Amino acid sequence: MGYELREHTADVAVEATGATLDAVFGAVADGLAAAMCDEIPDDGERFDLDVRAENREALLFDYLDELIYERDVRGVLPVEHQATVAETGDGTWTCEASARGVRLSAVDARDVKAVTYSEMALEATADGWRAYVVFDV
Structure with missing residues (x-):
């Protein structure tokens, strides 16, 4: 379980799997980080996020959007x-x-x-959860 970067025309996509919904959200976010950077140093402080939405798919979208916002605002x-x-x-x-x-x-x-939201998927599988998300680059 984890993520894979997928080529997607001029964009980049992340396909992720996880045993739980929590794990697949984390794996997609890890894929987003990998799409932005190949080598990650060990420094940096942890910060918290709290996101709410009307359904699971909107929540995944809003969570990833919030991570991009935090990148831009915090410079991290x-x-x-x-x-x-x-x-x-x-x-x-x-x-x-x-x-x-x-x-x-x-x-x-x-x-x-x-x-x-292009081609976004968040679905239960026999092994847990699968997500597919396209990012505009």
């Missing part, structure tokens, strides 16, 4: 993702997550502009 490459995904009592979904922020000045990072 989010890596080593941990995510806890849950459905709330009112039918919405939450993702409580954390990541280690590596200073962008310490890495040679490629620009990933945005997450897209």
Whole structure:
């Protein structure tokens, strides 16, 4: 279980699997980091994220979008993702997550502009969960 980068016309895609929904969210986020940077230093401080959305797919989109936002605002490459995904009592979904922020000045990072809904998939499988996400580069 984990992720693989996939070529996608002018963009890049991440295909990820995980035994749980938490694991597949973390694996897609790790794939996003890999799409931006080949070698990641060991420095950086952890930070927390709290994302809410109306369904699982929207939650995955919003979580990844928030990571790109944090990259831009904090000036860090989010890596080593941990995510806890849950459905709330009112039918919405939450993702409580954390990541280690590596200073962008310490890495040679490629620009990933945005997450897209193009071909996005988030589905249960016999082995757990599978996600496929295309990023605009």
